[in-house]
Amino acid sequence: MTSQNAGKNRNIDLGPGKEFDLVRALLTEWGKSAQRIGDDAAIITVPEGEKLVVTTDTSVEGVHFLHEWLNHFEIGYRATAAALSDLAAMAARPLGIVIALTLPEADRVEARALAVGIGEGASAVLCPIVGGDLSAGKTLSLTITALGAVAKPLSRAGAKPGQRVYVTGHLGGPAAAVRAWRAGREPSSDHRARFANPIPRIEPAIGLARRGASSAIDISDGLVSDLAHVAAASKVRIEIDLDRIPLVEGVAPLQAANSGEEYEIVVTAPAIDTEEFRAEFGLALTEIGRVVAGPVGVELREQGRKVNPPPGFDHFRNK
Amino acid sequence: MTSQNAGKNRNIDLGPGKEFDLVRALLTEWGKSAQRIGDDAAIITVPEGEKLVVTTDTSVEGVHFLHEWLNHFEIGYRATAAALSDLAAMAARPLGIVIALTLPEADRVEARALAVGIGEGASAVLCPIVGGDLSAGKTLSLTITALGAVAKPLSRAGAKPGQRVYVTGHLGGPAAAVRAWRAGREPSSDHRARFANPIPRIEPAIGLARRGASSAIDISDGLVSDLAHVAAASKVRIEIDLDRIPLVEGVAPLQAANSGEEYEIVVTAPAIDTEEFRAEFGLALTEIGRVVAGPVGVELREQGRKVNPPPGFDHFRNK
Numbered sequence: 001m002t003s004q005n006a007g008k009n010r011n012i013d014l015g016p017g018k019e020f021d022l023v024r025a026l027l028t029e030w031g032k033s034a035q036r037i038g039d040d041a042a043i044i045t046v047p048e049g050e051k052l053v054v055t056t057d058t059s060v061e062g063v064h065f066l067h068e069w070l071n072h073f074e075i076g077y078r079a080t081a082a083a084l085s086d087l088a089a090m091a092a093r094p095l096g097i098v099i100a101l102t103l104p105e106a107d108r109v110e111a112r113a114l115a116v117g118i119g120e121g122a123s124a125v126l127c128p129i130v131g132g133d134l135s136a137g138k139t140l141s142l143t144i145t146a147l148g149a150v151a152k153p154l155s156r157a158g159a160k161p162g163q164r165v166y167v168t169g170h171l172g173g174p175a176a177a178v179r180a181w182r183a184g185r186e187p188s189s190d191h192r193a194r195f196a197n198p199i200p201r202i203e204p205a206i207g208l209a210r211r212g213a214s215s216a217i218d219i220s221d222g223l224v225s226d227l228a229h230v231a232a233a234s235k236v237r238i239e240i241d242l243d244r245i246p247l248v249e250g251v252a253p254l255q256a257a258n259s260g261e262e263y264e265i266v267v268t269a270p271a272i273d274t275e276e277f278r279a280e281f282g283l284a285l286t287e288i289g290r291v292v293a294g295p296v297g298v299e300l301r302e303q304g305r306k307v308n309p310p311p312g313f314d315h316f317r318n319k
Numbered sequence: 320m321t322s323q324n325a326g327k328n329r330n331i332d333l334g335p336g337k338e339f340d341l342v343r344a345l346l347t348e349w350g351k352s353a354q355r356i357g358d359d360a361a362i363i364t365v366p367e368g369e370k371l372v373v374t375t376d377t378s379v380e381g382v383h384f385l386h387e388w389l390n391h392f393e394i395g396y397r398a399t400a401a402a403l404s405d406l407a408a409m410a411a412r413p414l415g416i417v418i419a420l421t422l423p424e425a426d427r428v429e430a431r432a433l434a435v436g437i438g439e440g441a442s443a444v445l446c447p448i449v450g451g452d453l454s455a456g457k458t459l460s461l462t463i464t465a466l467g468a469v470a471k472p473l474s475r476a477g478a479k480p481g482q483r484v485y486v487t488g489h490l491g492g493p494a495a496a497v498r499a500w501r502a503g504r505e506p507s508s509d510h511r512a513r514f515a516n517p518i519p520r521i522e523p524a525i526g527l528a529r530r531g532a533s534s535a536i537d538i539s540d541g542l543v544s545d546l547a548h549v550a551a552a553s554k555v556r557i558e559i560d561l562d563r564i565p566l567v568e569g570v571a572p573l574q575a576a577n578s579g580e581e582y583e584i585v586v587t588a589p590a591i592d593t594e595e596f597r598a599e600f601g602l603a604l605t606e607i608g609r610v611v612a613g614p615v616g617v618e619l620r621e622q623g624r625k626v627n628p629p630p631g632f633d634h635f636r637n638k
Contacts, residue, residue: 052466133462153360183373225334
């Protein structure tokens with residue numbers, strides 16, 4: 001960083017007060033990741049010829065995670081990754097995040113760990129932290145708003161009959177981790193990591209757009225539920241071959257099809273060389289189905305036969 | 320709206336599910352205010368030659384408001400106005416808001432009233448609603464992220480010795496309303512309205528920038544606390560004449576100086592014709608002090624004598 005940039009990106013001095021002392025402590029943890037924080041609003045320059053994309057995502061204790069499951073570093077990291085994952089679904093590159101943090105008294109002692117987790121989640125995809133808001137409250141809650149830029153955004157509405165369906169990574173880990181916790185067991189370290197440390201697929205998603213993908217969504221509610229949004233938005237039918245879904249160890253296909261908070265990317269595209277993709281991004285890409293004309297919706301198939309889709313993950317139903 | 324625009328701004332169809340039924344109900348309430356909602360992220364075009372400004376603001380039940388004080392329409396309206404007020408502080412024009420709503424079961428029956436309030440808050444300053452996120456949770460909470468554009472943003476860091484300090488409107492209403500509620504009384508309708516229905520001063524703030532204002536902040540924590548941020552950011556001393564602070568009826572100057580959540584704008588600027596300003600915007604503008612060189616901070620003065628500043632409003636201290 002040149003001294004000119006250092007000056008330009010310096011945070012603005014805040015006035016006195018206990019709330020602002022805490023903000024100052026968080027800024028210290030973020031170091032150079034925090035840029036020009038302290039004004040009423042952050043200023044962002046969108047690269048010429050690109051559009052701004054913006055998405056907001058909330059993680060609430062008791063709904064999206066439990067304190068018994070995750071430490072504060074992981075809570076911060078995961079909330080940030082979840083928000084940035086929506087930029088990946090648009091094939092956008094991050095420009096910055098703003099963080100609205102509701103911090104109960106009991107969590108204040110862990111505020112620095114939370115900040116370090118947020119900082120890691122952002123810097124993992126080279127995203128600066130440009131602003132925030134800090135509130136008291138009874139429930140720990142993080143709302144991360146992510147801003148990105150892209151010349152030609154992917155959309156849920158771009159699926160076309162004749163295209164194939166591809167998904168990144170391996171599915172089922174987060175649901176398996178939650179099942180284990182709910183049964184009073186500790187999940188396998190692999191399943192736990194898939195829940196606690198998702199990786200926003202920014203570069204792979206941009207790579208998929210470059211390979212002709214015309215629709216995308218990130219898996220937050222579950223493969224089937226999320227593809228139902230793509231089908232509805234694109235007014236197409238999507239057939240998924242259950243036996244082709246890439247699985248983490250110890251998970252059945254229907255469980256993987258219904259596992260939420262994966263933050264893998266599913267796209268519809270013409271034929272893609274999956275081996276070449278894996279070589280470029282070090283990430284599995286698997287063809288799992290196809291887009292067809294026909295009644296709008298998602299159809300699960302096993303050995304050529306239709307099977308009933310499992311119910312999607314729905315916070316309002318499951319709680 | 321042309322049919323072409325109607326198509327362009329149409330919301331994207333969502334898949335099935337109880338959560339999405341609720342989102343559909345909210346979209347119905349917002350009507351044409353809701354634009355292109357339903358993808359992973361909203362797409363916004365920033366006007367050429369302008370910068371994007373972004374700000375996020377949380378309103379939590381039990382911290383920023385109580386159900387006994389406000390109905391759900393007012394809760395939605397007020398949270399939206401509070402977020403948009405930060406755009407006014409940058410002299411920016413709104414491009415859109417995204418809404419992260421944490422909705423407890425008990426508040427679901429009032430979700431439409433909440434949505435109508437949010438919609439009113441946005442459309443009052445011609446701002447579209449471009450996206451959101453809906454969560455379950457134990458505490459009603461709204462995080463509104465507001466996006467705006469401006470060629471030359473105002474900053475907290477732009478105050479210069481020799482400038483004068485101006486504030487819009489009349490201060491003290493919100494604190495008086497909260498005092499009444501806390502004492503078990505119903506506030507006067509005037510004080511209550513100042514708390515429940517603040518108006519983001521977008522056009523007046525742009526008018527102040529046009530008149531040479533070089534620093535601005537919106538009053539969210541209290542005139543003195545907020546000016547302390549301007550003083551710290553600008554490395555100047557700000558003197559405020561207590562007896563010149565414009566008051567709502569029934570409020571003393573020190574109370575007004577400490578009243579938060581006003582969402583009036585305070586600027587530093589060269590001499591401004593306040594009568595001409597009032598004629599253009601139908602809004603009072605009052606000169607209340609000056610920027611001087613000297614130790615960084617805010618000094619309150621009464622009849623030429625220094626008085627001790629009251630403590631600022633601080634959520635973490637007051638709760």
